[in-house]
Amino acid sequence: MPDNSTSPLRALTPYQPNKVLPIVFAVLIALSLSIHTFQNFRYRFWRITFFLFNANIVFMTGWILRAVFSHTPLNLPLYIGQTILIYAGPPIFAAAEYNILGRLMQYVPMHTPLHPGRVVIVFVYLGALVEALTGAGAGKMAASTPGTDKYINGGTLIAISLLLQGVVECAFVSMVALIHYRCAKAEMLPRNIRIVCFTLYGTSALVLLRCVFRAVEAFTTYTHSCFSGYCGSTVTNEWYLYAFEAAPMVLYTLWLNVFHPGRFLPRNSKRYLDIDGRTERIGPGWIDERPMSLTVADPFNWRNDARGGQKYWTSPEKYTVCEDGSFALGSASNTSAAEKKQYVHRAV
Template identity: 90%
Template sequence: MSDNPTTPLHSYTPYQPNKVLPIVFAVLIALSLLTHAFQNFRYRFWRVTFFVFYANMVFMTGWILRAVFSHTPLNLALYIGQTILIYAGPPIFAAAEYNILGRLMQYVPMHTPLHPDRVVIVFVYLGALVEALTGAGAGKLAKSTPGTKKYINGGTLIAISLVLQGVIECAFVSLVALIHYRCARAQMLPRNITVICITLYGTSALVLLRCVFRAIEAFTTYTHSCSGGSCGSIVMNEWYLYAFEAAPMVLYTLWLNLFHPGRFLPRNYKRYLDIDGRTERIGPGWIDERPMLLTVADPFNWQNDARGGQKYWTSPEKYTVCEDGSFALGSASNTSAAEKKQYVRRAV
């Protein structure tokens, strides 16, 4: 947008948007979306990785709008829509990691420092806050003129959301590393846990890379008016958007498609790995019988025991051994065909 009313406006962006790349990334994300949906149906893992599907939908729609906007760069509605949706996709991708971590914590409860469900809820709520700040900031940026108070406020909200998301990601990676370390120290580190931990490290690094890019862009955006070519390089050059926003998120989805958590972790949240690192059992799951008000006031149960009061994994003889193989050994599967085969074998 131009601050000089006599200067003709050719686009709501400080450059003429590329007409090909939005289509390329929309197609790549659509392919990832279909692949992930297929795997979710195959492994019946929707409850854990639904956010990946949802984020793909949001992100893909954003790039589709971007492709249309590139042909009509003076369409304000399209500019606002694509800006908000492209900004909104990555925080939703990050939310998928929280659910995956929660399932990993349920799989190795003896090495979990906190109640898995409480941790997931805290991360998801913080992620929702990031999403709300991101949406509000992107909306203000898209609907205002550079240099105005509303524009600066939008950039400020974006910057705050990015800093918060970066802090959340760092806390998330620290928690994954703690569980990874405890499993390794206890010699309970089979291939499936290693793959999940490395996957979470990698996807978090991609989210952090995007956060750094967007943070630099935000600080550049709301401290410059973008008039007379004074705007920073990131804002003035479109290729940064594709290199540090679109590409990392496409790699994120590709990584999760290649190493889908449904291949490595059980669908049943009560199924856990015994201390021998090979046997899997069906336990009672994490149970919190405290009143609702107390769970809200003390979500991590610091009043008693941070890992819950029951510690069912200390009495493995009480719980049934899974006879359909072991995810730790790579012999178990979440597919319906595997369960049907196991059912037939039991009947015989």
């Protein structure tokens, strides 16, 4: 008799899972992770892009589990694990953008509407909330039967997380666009800032594309018609998952490898671009001397100046000019070799 153990009708998915594509995407993500790790060591940029490293690990593990699951489509623990990890990867990828925006804001503080540290914290906290809702929802769905209260509750949590992530991404893009506009208006838009801004636009578009796909999938999954036996094509056709979930996130991580922020922004958070758009100086950085209670109650410091009331960039003569070149002119670098060369030059 034929073996029907892998029949789609008896599996946990409405289709026979592809056995090759999960391996392909796991390898692609592993390759991107290797490149990113190398670049982080080269530019010593771990503090800014560690979320990208973590996201690659989570997403890659999810596709590895899916590759194993494709051979045992009745294995519930594997199904739950790959579902949660694949869902959890994109919100962590999005968090990588927030730190990059924070470093850009520190680089051009005169065009930053709010305290960079506070903005990053708010975005990261919202991202953490998205991650928590996504994980909880995916876990409930994977461990329950369609149509049950537990399944519907899980779907509701995922729908809320998708909506929240979409709103956060739109707010993020608006913040990048505002800084981009202010730099252009002040004629402080060198090549490195343009590249960082367009990179953030592109990666955010990929995250939003994934959100739209998951929202459509959620809508077609949680309808009564789906529970009664008919689901939309996004649920019953696996290729949507690879086209609108796997591929955008792989492009996301490859994009940040090609245009790694460590090539275009200084590692030192106190290093900023002067108003001439070429010279870089070492300033005092953003300092909030308020009591902890006030920073919690008013994280953006609305009570005083929204940017912290420091405006140290208005007195550039007080701060040292960076002698190792300029990221705006493409003559500075975060590599240890560049700093060693500069040290030898000073010693001579």
